[in-house]
Each structure stands twice: as C-alpha cells, then as structure tokens.
Amino acid sequence: MEKMGNSSETVSFVLAAYGNVGELKHLYFIIILVWYFSICVANTVLIVIIRVDRRLHEPMYILLCNLCVSEINGSTSLYPLLLSQMFSDSHEVTLSWCFLQMCCLYTSASVELCSLAAMAYDRYISICNPFTYNVIMNTERVFLMILLVWVYSFLSCIFSYSFIFSLKFCGNIIHNAYCDHQLIIRLSCSVPIQSFISDISFAIVSVFIPFSLILVSYLKILRVCRKTSKENKQKAVTTCTPQIVSVSNLCVGCICYFIDFRFLVSQVPDEVRIILPMYLLIFQPVLTPFMYGFNLPKISMVLVGCHLL
Template identity: 90%
Template sequence: MGNSSEIVSFVLSAYGNIGELKYLYFIIILVWYLSICVANTVLIVVIRVDRRLHEPMYILLSNLCVNEINASTSLYPLLLSQMFSDSHEVTVPWCFLQMCCLYTSAPAELCSLAAMAYDRYISICHPLRYNIIMNTERVFLMILLVWVYSFLSFIFSFSFIFSLKFCGNIIHSVYCDHQLIIRLSCPVSIQSFISDISFAILSVFIPFSLILVSYMKILGVCRKTSKENKQKAVTTCTPQIISVSNLFVGYIFYFIDFRSVVSQVPDEVHIILPMYVLIFQPMLTPFMYGFNLPKIRQSYQRFLFERK
C-alpha cells in the first residue's frame, strides 16, 4: 500500500459511546437497508419478467436500481458491523475498497440519469427515429459506458490517495470519507482541493450538464406540442427530475461544511447530512418510478397480486 502501510487501520470516531442504543440503531439500519434492497430488487425483477417493459427506458431504470443496491451495500454493512464494535477500526484495504465502491456509485447515479434523460429526449423530440437510435445494442453500450466512465472518474480523482503517508488514523465520520482521510496525510497538501474539484467536475458537473441540456431541449419541444403530449412528457420525466433534484440537494450537503456556515451544528446533523444521498436516494428511486410510471405500476399489480 506504499507509504500508507505504516497505518494499518483507521478508527471511525463518530460512533462514540452509544451504549444500549446500539441495538435500536442496528435494527433501524438493518430494516432500512433490507427495504432498499427489496424495493429495488422487486423493480428489477418486474422489469425483467414483464416483456412489455423490455424497452430502453426500463432497461436503463434497472441499471439505476442496480446502482442503488451497490451504493447501499457499500455503506450499510459497515455501519451494521460497527454497531457492536468496541474499537470501531477499519483496515486500510477495506476502507479504500469502500471508497472505491461509494465514489464509483456517485457518478454512476448521475450518469445513469443522464442516459435516461437522453432516452426521453430522443423519445419526445425525435419519436420517429426512436427505435433506430435507441436500439438494444445502443442501450447496453450506454450502460457499459456509464460504469466505465464512473470507475475511471474515481481512479482519476482519488488514485493518489493510495500512495499517501498518513500521520493519524482517526476519521471523524461513520464511514471512510475521502475528504477526511486526505486530511490525515502528512503533510496535508493541495491534493485534497484538487481531488474535490476533479470529483465535482467529473462526477457531478459533466453528467448534470448533459441532463440539463436534454431537459431544456425537451422543454423547448413541449412548448410547441399538444396538451396530451405535454402530459405524457410530464408523466415520464417527473421521476427523473425529482431524482436529479434530490441528488443536487444531497451533493450540496456533502460538499458544504455546515459547521463553517452555521455555528453550533449538532454532531448528529454533521454526520447525517453528508450521507443524505446514500440514505434517501436508494429508496426514492423504486418508489418514484413504481408509483409514477403507469406501465410499471400496472406490472407491479400483475406481479404481486395476479400471480398464482
């Protein structure tokens, strides 16, 4: 592990001494994690089983659900295991593995939404060419590009962390946050700033810009179309707009240190806010699409209530 081998483990100090509350926290976290996995898995299975949902938009949605499970699995098992730990130690390799999974899932989330926004753009703005442009090969190529881009953006932004020399091992968080890990390096350099900027540009700004362009073009077309087509566009685009808005809020919570903005922020708030996206987004996705898209809602009903 290069120079970082002098430190063999990190201590997650934000857990503190929670006493008997650890049992309550464990149950809450476990139920929430299992609910995320079940909700997203059911949506994936419904799309897989119902041939009427074998369309580009729903295939891309399945990929988004896979990423929700990936992001949650990167976080919650560690939280659960640390509830009954006295030392709250995480070995350096496991910490770096968690970072890799978490910070790959972040761009994968927005890139998946960008692919879905492009699909809606082609469907609404170029309906006659939709089946030609969004064929099966193109869809799976887009999914492959989402994951390749996400992994490469992580490597580009954080690869230098693996060669850092650390002078401390206390992380004031409940998971391996790269910002806090870089602050443990000696000496602390401009690399932390560069890492944050590159991550923000590659993982947030670029895919968000693609989403924005797609919806601006959709809005331009909807202004000139019939009321029925406008309603159809709103129905299919609303879940994506809500997902992107929620992600945008979550990234604000992650990048802004609220202790420097608002004095006397409780420790619990300071811990939870950076995790806002990981807590709420994985559950928002299956429910938003399940309840708002008529085809999926009907497939849910057939899958859950009409199977013999």
C-alpha cells in the same frame, strides 16, 4: 497506529462516530438493518418486474434497471459496514477496506448521475425525435451506454483519488460513520496539492458534465413541449417527473454534503454532521424504486396486476 518494519505507519482507521452509541446500539442496528433490507428489496423487485415482463424490455426501463443496481451497490458499500461497527469494540477499519468503500461509494455516485444523464437523453430522443427513436436507442446501444457509464465512473474515481493510496498518515481517527476521502486527507501528514485538483476533477467529470447533459436534454424537451398538444405534454410530464425528482434530490444531497464539510463542521451537532453527508445514501436508494414504481404507468399496471393475482 501499529508498527510496520522500522517505521510507524497507519494500517487502520478508527471510526469515532460510533463512540457515543452506547445502549442504543441495538435499536440503531435494527433500524439500519430494516432500512438496508427495504432498499435491497424495493430495488430488486423493480429489477425483477422489468426483467420478467417483456412489455418493459425498452431502453427506458433497461436504464432504470441499471439505476436500481447502482442504488443497491451504493447502499451495500455503506450499510454492512455500519451494521458491523455497531457491536465492534475498537471500531477499526483497515486501510484497504476503507479505500475500497470510498472507491465504491464515489463510483456509485458517479454512476447515479451518469445513469440519470443517459435516461434524460433517452427521454429527449423519445419526445423530440420519436421517428428515429428505435434506430438511435436500440438494445445494443443501450447496453453499450450502461457499460460506458460504469467504466467512465470507475476510471474517473480512480483517476481523481488514486493519490490517496500513497499518502502517509499522522493520525487514524475519522470523525464519521464511514470512510470519507476529505476526512482521510485531513489525517495525512501533509495535504498535497492533488487533494484540490482531485476534488475539482471529480466534480467536473462526475458531476458537472452529467448534470449539464441532463439540463440540456430537459431544456430541449421543454422547448418541444411548449409547441405540442396538451396530451403530449401530459405524457412528457409523466415520464420525466421521476427523473426530475431524482436529480433534484441529488442536488439537495450534494448541497448538504458541501455545506457540512466546507462551512459548518464546528457549528452543528455531531449527529447532524454525521447524518448530512449520508443524506443521499439514506434517502435516494428508497426514493428511486418508489418514484419510478408508482409514477410510470407501465410499471404501475404490472404492480396492480400482480396485486390482483
């Protein structure tokens, strides 16, 4: 807490999760740095492969590039702060940086789901309406979809959590490794009704709507695949499996986050309570490039060709 003018106002938060790191901070620093580096390299390699190889200049792979960009953005919103806090004595983060991290994290989460919804729609058109695919999913429309995904996600985040910027805080200790909006709201002098409304609105706009679109797309794909040949079924399974795994992993991460903060805050060890909310930020950015890189035939062929060279 610091003085500003004639009143006492919170100008920074303290991330208390780093208090018990002790002598292991060097080990943790190396592990986090290697993991973050691996995320950036794996996703960047996939982006470069798609950019360089003209055979991959298709809507499905352009959308995959956008998903990889989202993974890098989400990871960059978290890991540099974790690394910088390892050797900090105060573990303080200013309000502006805390709010910026929160905005980037939730925007990336929304972009992730909306991108998967766009990819599911792309697969639906490809499998269920193959003769009109090139007309519906032309390059201009794909880039417009990507732009809309980012604008939609950013505006939904700002709309849902902008009220936090005007809150007055009666504490500044965040018992976590990053700035989480639920813990920040608990530090406010009074919990406003906007907190409940914002959670509901963000869940509907950024989670429920994209997930519903994904579900509808794959139900329609499933219905068509039941009536098609075995070869077409196998092709559909091959191209859709990475997206299904990604969506399933997102659901697991959301469950971990929800359970941790709503029910088990006092019943679980501190280490588990800190790691669970970061499940998606730890595993999803690595899962994406490896799932798509090794499971999509065209990308696998390019990787094998590069290896042979």
